[in-house]
Amino acid sequence: MRFDAPAVTAEKPLLGVLKGERPTVPPIWLMRQAGRYLPEYRELRAQKGGFLELVYDSGAAAEVTLQPLRRFGFDGAILFSDILIVPYAMGQDLWFEAGEGPRLAPILAEADLSALTPDFGRFDAVYETVRRVKAALDPSVTFLGFAGSPWTIATYMVAGQGSKDQGPARRMAYQEPDRFAALIDAIVDATIVYLSGQIEAGVEAVQLFDSWAGSLSPLQFERWVIAPNRAIVKGLKARHPDIPIIGFPKGAGAKLPDYARGTGVDAVGVDETVDPHWANAALPAGLPVQGNLDPLALIAGGKAVEQAVDNIRAGFSDRPHIFNLGHGILPDTPIDHVDALLSYVRQEGDRN
Incomplete structure (x- = not known):
């Protein structure tokens, strides 16, 4: 596979890196950059009364998507939504318990997939959010859509909520592999529809989040992580x-x-948790990478961030690299630490 990029992407640094370019200063965005660490987000969410209400108000969701761009000038905008919109569109009820997180019903550990009635119209408000953000976005910023990967989505659908070790889904995958495969296949199909709709509405790249991929053994990882994501990539590439x-x-x-x-x-x-120097040596040559600052280092700030940035930049110095966190920004992250991170990454990039 080649990773050549057309020259026009120089006007969109993040998109250029995704297509193989290696600018002196790496583009930067942060997972969960639109969220609870921002006072403007907390104020808007309080007005809307709940998380799902915020997601389904396209004007408000577009505003949330744009908030961190105005404050920090990131190179990428990430759509404000939730990975559980896919099971919601597949027919499960979705709600959020205050202080406890999402809930889905019926629980598929106890009910069959056939009990669900899909309604892909539940994607429409998200597509409208994309259109609104696209119309307001600075042309130099790359607009990212996203979805949860099938394994992670299945863990919520089977248990009806998040679980410490993803035990209910892992049990089903071992004990009822045909039933679990049917669920995974249905998630793959819904995800292709969902991401294709985001692309048609205006996103320029998409990310597949597999938050619980680390809970699987190697054979299960191949079957429930690699194979379903390969199917999504194939389906999306056929369309886009x-x-x-x-x-x-x-x-x-x-x-x-x-x-x-x-x-x-x-x-x-x-x-x-991944050593960037190891990752650089182990991954396919020329493959763009994204990451991987520890979100807790960002909370600490100062020398902890600078040392980590230096190590990450050195590890990925000879391949296309998007600077990001290794997971989502945490709610108690000081805003001035985010400002300092952007300043250091960009100044450090200029020095190289």
């Missing part, structure tokens, strides 16, 4: 061959090179 796809299998560790080769993604997100 020029749209870059970032794969982020959190916790993959030593399985990361197999993921990169097996899925066909255009770039790989690397979590904070």
Whole structure:
């Protein structure tokens, strides 16, 4: 696979890196950059009364997407939504319990997939958010859409909520592999529809979040992470061959090179537990990478951030690199630490 990029992407640094360019200063965005660490987000969410209400108000969701761009001047905008919109559109009820997180019903550990009635119209408000953001976005900023990867989505659908070790889904995958495969296949199909709709509405690249990929054994990882993501990449590329796809299998560790080769993604997100020097040596030559500052280092700030940035930049110095966190920004992150991070990455890039 080649990673050549047309010259026009110089006007969009992040998109250029996804297509193989290596600018002196790496483009930067942060996972969950639109969120609770920002006072303007907290104020808007309080007005709307709940998370799902915020997601489904396209004007408000567009505003949330744009808030961190105005404050920090990131090179990428990430759509404000939630990975559980896919099971919601597949027919599960979705709500958020205050202080406890999302809930889905019926629980598929106890009910069949056939009990669900899909309603892909539940994607429409998200597509409207994309259109509103696209109309307001600075042309130099790359607009990223996203979806959860099938394994991570399945863990919520089977348990009806988040679980510490993803035990209910892992049990089903071992004990009822045909039933679990049918669920995964249905998620793959819904995700292709969802991401294709985001692309048609205006996003320029998409990211697949596999937050719980690290909970699987190697054989299960191949079956429930690599194969389904490969199917999504294939389906999206058939419809939108020029749209870059970032794969982020959190916790993959030593399985990361197999993921990169097996899925066909255009770039790989690397979590904070991965040594960037190892990743650079192990991943396919020329493959763009994204990451991988520890979100807790950003909270600490100062020398902790500078040392980590230096190590990450050195590790990925000879391949296309998007600077990001190794997972989402945490709610208690000081805003001035984010300002300092951007300043240091960009100044450090200029020095090189």
